[in-house]
Amino acid sequence: MPEVIFPGPEGRLEGRFNPGPRPRAPVALILHPHPQGGGTMNNRIVQNLYQTFVKRGFATLRFNFRGVGKSQGTFDNGIGELSDAASALDWVQSIHPEAQTTWIAGFSFGAWIGMQLLMRRPEIKGFISIAPPANMYDFTFLAPCPSSGIIIQGDSDEVVTPSAVQKLVDKLRTQRHITIHHDTIPGANHFFEHEMPQLMKSVDDYLDMRLATDR
Template sequence: MPEVIIPGPEGRLEGRLSPAPRPRAPVAMILHSHPKAGGTMNERITQNLFKTFKQRGFLTLRFNFRGVGRSQGEFDNGIGELSDAAAALDWVQSFHEEAQTTWIAGHSFGAWIGMQLLMRRPEIRGFISISPPANMYDFSFLAPCPSSGIIIQGKEDDIVTPSGVQKLVDKLRTQKHITIHHDEIPRANFLYDGEQEALMASVDNYLDMRLDPNSPIK
């Protein structure tokens, strides 16, 4: 798994890349949780998402937002981190222009950044948002949400509230031309302690459905 240095808006961004296993392989970018709460590209959820996309033949990238690990810069309350994500996706596309589709996945703060990015990048055709912090951040930018995806939430999460996420899901489901899946993991807290297997089963079941050539969701 090559270590990579990505040119970011405030200097280098530290990342890990699983190269494309074949021409025209799809791209997946994984975004970690809040930098000020210990989020890094090496946390369990981020690594597990990285592994599942890699195993499915995606060119897969995870990286540290500015100010995390060896990435340069300072935390910027989401504004700069969105720029970091856009720069990282630009970097991937600079040498893998033939990708047919792109996916974005993230946990909490990373889910919030990822869903902002998909509003700006029409090549992103699917998303996995784990515990999107709808009770903490404004998600009204999803007007309308341009892509289908899945939102996963732990029912025992006392940081990102299930009720806040449910309101977001209900709002997105009023939109036409996209399909929003919603899974709740019954015993899961914010970090999915003891429930990582259930979390990744939800992710894998969704990817099995979406990546099936006969899937009705494109």
């Protein structure tokens, strides 16, 4: 997984990129949790998401938001981080301009950024949102949510209340033409400390189903 440095809105951004194994490979962008809570692209969940997309033949990028690791700039409360994510997607698409489909996956703060990016980029056809912080940030921008995806939550999450996530899921499910899957992992805390296999099984089962039908 080669280290890459690419231009962002506030200077260089640092990432790890696995190019697609074939022309027209689909693209996946993975977003990490809150920089001020120690979130980086080396977060365990982010790395697992990265590996699962790589295994499936996606051109896959995870990167550090501004001010994290070797990425330049300073934390910007989500506004600048959304610009970083858009720049990261631009960069991958410049390498794979013929990509047939684009996915976004994010954990916690990264899920919030990912779902905002979804609203701005019609080429994103699927999303994986793990523990989206629906009790901390406003998700009303998802009106309407443009793509189908899955929201995964631990039922013992001490940071993001499961009831807030359930409310978000219920709201998104009222829309037509998209399908929102929702998995709850029993006993899992916010970081899925002991439930990583169950979390990744949920992700993999969903991708198996979606990629089979999308073909």
